[in-house]
Amino acid sequence: xxxxxxxxxxxxxxxxxxxxxxxxxxxxxxxxxxxxxxxxxxxxxxxxxxxxxxxxxxxxxxxxxxxxxxxxxxxxxxxxxxxxxxxxxxxxxxxxxxxxxxxxxxxxxxxxxxxxxxxxxxxxxxxxxxxxxxxxxxxxxxxxxxxxxxxxxxxxxxxxxxxxxxxxxxxxxxxxxxxxxxxxxxxxxxxxxxxxxxxxxxxxxxxxxxxxxxxxxxxxxxxxxxxxxxxxxxxxxxxxxxxxxxxxxxxxxxxxxxxxxxxxxxxxxxxxxxxxxxxxxxxxxxxxxxxxxxxxxxxxxxxxxxxxxxxxxxxxxxxxxxxxx
Amino acid sequence: xxxxxxxxxxxxxxxxxxxxxxxxxxxxxxxxxxxxxxxxxxxxxxxxxxxxxxxxxxxxxxxxxxxxxxxxxxxxxxxxxxxxxxxxxxxxxxxxxxxxxxxxxxxxxxxxxxxxxxxxxxxxxxxxxxxxxxxxxxxxxxxxxxxxxxxxxxxxxxxxxxxxxxxxxxxxxxxxxxxxxxxxxxxxxxxxxxxxxxxxxxxxxxxxxxxxxxxxxxxxxxxxxxxxxxxxxxxxxxxxxxxxxxxxxxxxxxxxxxxxxxxxxxxxxxxxxxxxxxxxxxxxxxxxxxxxxxxxxxxxxxxxxxxxxxxxxxxxxxxxxxxxx
Numbered sequence: 183x184x185x186x187x188x189x190x191x192x193x194x195x196x197x198x199x200x201x202x203x204x205x206x207x208x209x210x211x212x213x214x215x216x217x218x219x220x221x222x223x224x225x226x227x228x229x230x231x232x233x234x235x236x237x238x239x240x241x242x243x244x245x246x247x248x249x250x251x252x253x254x255x256x257x258x259x260x261x262x263x264x265x266x267x268x269x270x271x272x273x274x275x276x277x278x279x280x281x282x283x284x285x286x287x288x289x290x291x292x293x294x295x296x297x298x299x300x301x302x303x304x305x306x307x308x309x310x311x312x313x314x315x316x317x318x319x320x321x322x323x324x325x326x327x328x329x330x331x332x333x334x335x336x337x338x339x340x341x342x343x344x345x346x347x348x349x350x351x352x353x354x355x356x357x358x359x360x361x362x363x364x365x366x367x368x369x370x371x372x373x374x375x376x377x378x379x380x381x382x383x384x385x386x387x388x389x390x391x392x393x394x395x396x397x398x399x400x401x402x403x404x405x406x407x408x409x410x411x412x413x414x415x416x417x418x419x420x421x422x423x424x425x426x427x428x429x430x431x432x433x434x435x436x437x438x439x440x441x442x443x444x445x446x447x448x449x450x451x452x453x454x455x456x457x458x459x460x461x462x463x464x465x466x467x468x469x470x471x472x473x474x475x476x477x478x479x480x481x482x483x484x485x486x487x488x489x490x491x492x493x494x495x496x497x498x499x500x501x502x503x504x505x506x507x
Numbered sequence: 508x509x510x511x512x513x514x515x516x517x518x519x520x521x522x523x524x525x526x527x528x529x530x531x532x533x534x535x536x537x538x539x540x541x542x543x544x545x546x547x548x549x550x551x552x553x554x555x556x557x558x559x560x561x562x563x564x565x566x567x568x569x570x571x572x573x574x575x576x577x578x579x580x581x582x583x584x585x586x587x588x589x590x591x592x593x594x595x596x597x598x599x600x601x602x603x604x605x606x607x608x609x610x611x612x613x614x615x616x617x618x619x620x621x622x623x624x625x626x627x628x629x630x631x632x633x634x635x636x637x638x639x640x641x642x643x644x645x646x647x648x649x650x651x652x653x654x655x656x657x658x659x660x661x662x663x664x665x666x667x668x669x670x671x672x673x674x675x676x677x678x679x680x681x682x683x684x685x686x687x688x689x690x691x692x693x694x695x696x697x698x699x700x701x702x703x704x705x706x707x708x709x710x711x712x713x714x715x716x717x718x719x720x721x722x723x724x725x726x727x728x729x730x731x732x733x734x735x736x737x738x739x740x741x742x743x744x745x746x747x748x749x750x751x752x753x754x755x756x757x758x759x760x761x762x763x764x765x766x767x768x769x770x771x772x773x774x775x776x777x778x779x780x781x782x783x784x785x786x787x788x789x790x791x792x793x794x795x796x797x798x799x800x801x802x803x804x805x806x807x808x809x810x811x812x813x814x815x816x817x818x819x820x821x822x823x824x825x826x827x828x829x830x831x832x
């Protein structure tokens with residue numbers, strides 16, 4: 183049943199997400215009117231998911247809605263910011279009610295979880311793609327950036343990278359896994375990633391630099407290091423791997439997926455040695471789910487170490503136009 | 508020559524647009540850091556242009572860059588807001604240097620004209636589409652909305668609607684026009700629309716309601732009227748038509764394009780009778796380029812009047828999923 187654009191927007195996206203007193207005018211006018219938070223800086227990011235590039239055709243609509251917001255929440259998490267408002271630009275080949283209902287359900291559930299109001303949108307006809315623009319805020323001068331790291335600092339990552347990349351291979355039927363529970367877990371990590379907003383906010387005051395791991399750990403570590411004017415060495419043996427991933431693909435492929443797989447939406451952050459004890463005391467690593475995986479160092483570039491020697495790893499991050507994504 | 512995503516972003520979009528002191532961190536980190544303007548409300552809008560839907564394949568890249576920002580500036584104009592920052596999500600089938608250079612040139616020129624800084628972006632692989640998210644601000648409590656109009660108020664439109672729709676037909680080779688100068692003018696109105704930001708800002712204090720005309724005058728007038736809890740009557744004879752449009756298509760088709768064509772990015776606004784004299788005195792209609800074209804009225808719906816009677820006009824606005832756009 184085809185619906186008009188205005189009916190679509192009204193039906194699925196008006197009042198979507200969390201109600202917020204700082205939204206003076208939301209979806210339905212030419213633009214949204216929002217109240218600026220006093221004493222804070224505005225934080226803004228934008229990210230697009232394209233069918234066939236960032237998710238396989240036929241991916242559950244609820245996952246597309248969830249991920250479109252999650253990848254943006256992850257950008258805000260990496261800045262240590264508090265998310266507030268989102269705008270959605272949704273391009274669809276057809277106005278399919280059921281798809282839209284599921285999509286908006288996935289987006290709305292995550293928006294409510296993080297207190298985000300959907301305040302604007304545009305629905306257009308074309309090949310399926312969803313762009314979310316997110317706005318949030320951070321106490322002035324406290325935002326985490328990629329560029330604050332220094333040689334000698336320890337590098338940590340949250341979660342267990344590689345799970346989402348295996349989940350995507352399962353979704354694409356490019357991987358078969360006998361262990362049904364592991365397969366379900368991995369697929370879930372791709373379809374419904376958990377942005378680390380709470381961790382990002384708590385890392386202010388401890389971390390010197392932070393980036394979200396979306397394009398593969400090694401490449402993103404290289405980006406953080408380059409922005410900080412140094413290099414990075416990751417410890418091959420220290421990579422945190424989930425039991426599901428190890429069960430599903432074994433230790434070699436697990437590490438490859440962790441290093442170059444992408445879609446993790448975990449946080450990678452550096453901590454000066456003077457702050458490390460405070461971090462580990464205030465935010466216990468096991469409770470907050472992060473692991474030390476290496477160090478920033480003076481020599482530029484990103485290398486992988488095993489038993490004290492550099493090992494070859496030809497992947498160097500996830501480049502959309504180089505890798506076909 | 509294919510370039511990596513990061514090289515692309517750096518090369519074409521870093522430092523794009525106007526430099527602004529309120530941009531603490533622009534393109535290149537996980538998110539942008541922006542300084543909130545004191546005493547003002549934030550104004551946010553998002554709009555997408557899809558190749559084949561909003562512009563014909565092969566459209567000049569500079570025009571796609573210009574229009575992607577212009578349609579968003581027009582949304583801010585309709586709120587009476589001052590634009591400040593933009594984020595770009597660009598999806599491309601291939602990373603073509605020449606196309607990107609022209610696209611960014613078109614976008615940057617308009618951004619500089621309106622003092623807008625490009626502060627963030629995402630470049631992805633897929634069918635060509637460009638989403639811009641714009642942020643601006645307005646003095647608290649003074650924004651124009653669609654809902655402030657009342658029955659009896661005069662309705663005005665800026666510019667000469669219909670020109671862009673004829674320009675699009677020319678671009679698509681669906682219209683042949685002997686008068687080369689008229690054809691060039693009309694094509695220009697489609698390819699490089701002028702968002703009415705200055706007029707929108709000056710209308711605060713005079714207009715009771717405002718909307719940008721992007722989907723056709725009659726449909727957009729209906730939206731303003733509905734949001735204001737009333738209806739609207741437009742005067743067929745009063746529609747402002749450019750000499751180029753009249754020369755190109757004659758008076759009948761000219762009025763049809765003005766009423767239902769779309770892509771005008773003009774402002775449509777209502778003015779209470781108590782403010783009309785002040786408006787016309789302070790912002791002379793000829794100098795600011797606007798024309799009275801009808802009135803809001805108690806009866807719901809949008810009608811067209813000619814010699815005192817309602818005439819039939821079956822189009823009722825531009826609905827992307829109903830009209831194939």
